[in-house]
Amino acid sequence: MAAALTTDVLIVGGGVAGLWLNARLRQAGFATVLVENASLGGGQTLKSQGIIHGGTKYALHGALTGASEAIAAMPGRWREALAGRGELDLAGVRLLSEAHYLWSPGTLAGNLSSFFASKAVRGRVDAVKGEHLPPALQHPRFKGKVYRLAELVVDVPSLVARLAELAGDSLLAAEHLEPLLDGGQLAGLRADGVEIRAQRVVLSAGAGTAELLASLGVQQPAMQRRPLHMVLAKGAALKPLYAHCLGGGPKPRITVTTHPAAGGQWVWYLGGDIAEADGVARSPEQQIAAARHEVEQLLPWLDTSALAWASLRVDRAEPAQSGLVRPDNAFLHEQGALLVGWPTKLALAPDFADRVLANLAEAGITPGAHAPLPALPRPALGQTPWEQLLP
Numbered sequence: 001m002a003a004a005l006t007t008d009v010l011i012v013g014g015g016v017a018g019l020w021l022n023a024r025l026r027q028a029g030f031a032t033v034l035v036e037n038a039s040l041g042g043g044q045t046l047k048s049q050g051i052i053h054g055g056t057k058y059a060l061h062g063a064l065t066g067a068s069e070a071i072a073a074m075p076g077r078w079r080e081a082l083a084g085r086g087e088l089d090l091a092g093v094r095l096l097s098e099a100h101y102l103w104s105p106g107t108l109a110g111n112l113s114s115f116f117a118s119k120a121v122r123g124r125v126d127a128v129k130g131e132h133l134p135p136a137l138q139h140p141r142f143k144g145k146v147y148r149l150a151e152l153v154v155d156v157p158s159l160v161a162r163l164a165e166l167a168g169d170s171l172l173a174a175e176h177l178e179p180l181l182d183g184g185q186l187a188g189l190r191a192d193g194v195e196i197r198a199q200r201v202v203l204s205a206g207a208g209t210a211e212l213l214a215s216l217g218v219q220q221p222a223m224q225r226r227p228l229h230m231v232l233a234k235g236a237a238l239k240p241l242y243a244h245c246l247g248g249g250p251k252p253r254i255t256v257t258t259h260p261a262a263g264g265q266w267v268w269y270l271g272g273d274i275a276e277a278d279g280v281a282r283s284p285e286q287q288i289a290a291a292r293h294e295v296e297q298l299l300p301w302l303d304t305s306a307l308a309w310a311s312l313r314v315d316r317a318e319p320a321q322s323g324l325v326r327p328d329n330a331f332l333h334e335q336g337a338l339l340v341g342w343p344t345k346l347a348l349a350p351d352f353a354d355r356v357l358a359n360l361a362e363a364g365i366t367p368g369a370h371a372p373l374p375a376l377p378r379p380a381l382g383q384t385p386w387e388q389l390l391p
Contacts, residue, residue: 003194006370007031009360010188010198012177012212013205014379015045016156017330017342019163020349021204021356022170023088028357029367032170033198033376035177035191041160042382043206047230047314048346049257049269050156051100051242052078054149071328074347075151082154087350093162094155096258101134101243102147105298125149136241136258139301146243153242153257156346157384164381169372173379179216186216186337199365202339202356207317209340221333221340222320229279230314231270231291234390235307238266245298247273254294259386267386270295284311310389318344330355 009025011018014036022034055071080086082093102125126148131138133146164171174191181187188197203209210223240258247253255272270291273279279287288309296304319331319342330352332341339359343352 004197005033005194005373006197007033007373008198008365008368008370009033009200009202009356010035010196011202011204012189013043013203013208014040014171015043015204015206016041016048016159016163016346016349017204017206017352018202019160019167020088021202021353023163023166024353024357026166026168026170027088030360031367031370033172033196033373034167034170035172035174035189035196036379037173037175037177037208039380039382040164040171041156043208044314044316045160045206045346046156046382046384047312048156049255049271050096050154050159050259050346051151051255051257052154052347053100053151053345054347071345071347074350077350078152078154078347081350082152087353088163088166090159090162092158094158095152096155096260097153097240097242099242100149100151100153101128102149102246103134103137103144103243104146104246105144134241134243135239136256136299136302137243139299141301155259157381161381169376171378172376174377177212177215198337199368200337200339200360200363202341204341204343204352206342207315209317209342213340216338218335218338218340220335221331223342224318224320226316226318227280228271228275228314228316229282229287230275230312230385231288232310232312232386232390233268233270233291233295233304233307234261234265234386235304236265237303237306238268240266241268244272249273251276254291254298259384261386261390267390268295269386280313287311308390310385312385312389318342332356332359334359 008030009032011022011034018034022032025032052075054075081088081090084091128146128148176192178190180190180195203212241256243256244252245254252272254270254274257269259267261267288311292304330343330348332355341352343349
């Protein structure tokens with residue numbers, strides 16, 4: 001490999017944010033290099049549930065919020081891309097479900113029921129029953145209410161694989177990064193000793209961004225870690241379910257997504273309120289017991305005795321917010337040639353790319369002429385948690 005490279009934009013971080021941005025930039029004619037120190041998608045991306053939600057889960061108190069409106073356009077943009085006619089061609093990425101669902105095991109509160117019937121959410125929420133219920137809820141003993149959301153669930157491994165295809169020759173596996181300075185100003189990075197000069201350096205490395213900022217001597221923006229304690233279950237008794245189960249509060253009691261595993265079995269990936277504060281405080285054994293109890297309470301006809309269980313701790317990396325609240329939008333901060341950001345949610349990867357492209361346009365940065373890249377050591381695709389943790 002050459003001892004020095006030049007490009008328009010150098011991206012650090014091979015999760016969905018960096019990969020989506022990389023594909024958008026290349027499509028716009030920019031030369032790029034994306035550096036990843038581990039595996040593609042192996043940080044937060046492959047630990048996500050794959051839900052491309054439009055904000056309805058932020059309206060469980062019976063009113064639309066800033067967060068719900070900010071993300072409302074995302075399912076439509078993803079659908080266009082998945083159909084091969086959007087901002088990226090993601091045709092061939094596996095779609096796990098055309099819809100996500102809201103599921104109430106009891107009677108919905110009056111204000112929530114009337115809200116779902118209001119003009120504000122018309123076209124975004126529809127009541128379903130009978131054969132239109134998710135397969136896991138099609139049981140004579142099921143007595144709850146179910147609403148179909150105009151959202152979708154993608155197979156994240158196939159998404160990462162497709163975005164890696166769109167990256168072409170721009171991916172670089174490198175473990176050690178150092179700032180490359182000209183006259184005290186950031187001019188690029190050294191990646192395993194190779195100088196990479198760029199007009200802009202974008203940090204989109206999720207949790208790794210904090211360490212990168214420290215190595216660059218940059219204190220802002222600050223990063224927060226919002227811990228989760230997710231649960232996995234695998235077995236022949238499971239049927240597909242993609243749903244937020246409503247509880248009594250503003251957050252889903254439990255959120256279930258279903259993912260294909262080797263041998264033709266399904267994996268349930270469980271998040272929601274159970275994975276947050278109380279769940280984070282539990283040991284893995286306690287968390288699995290709590291999740292199993294929830295499943296048995298909500299789906300008493302399901303035989304859980306033969307299921308394989310595991311738990312997974314995830315640190316969601318985000319820009320620091322007061323009280324560890326979730327940011328409403330993708331985040332981008334400019335400091336000279338350095339752009340620092342987090343998409344904050346899988347669904348907001350297009351929004352993150354929009355912000356970087358808008359920043360480049362505002363700065364008058366256009367595609368330049370660069371020598372073709374040499375053959376670069378390429379990072380491997382990451383593994384899903386269920387591949388790593390379940391037999």
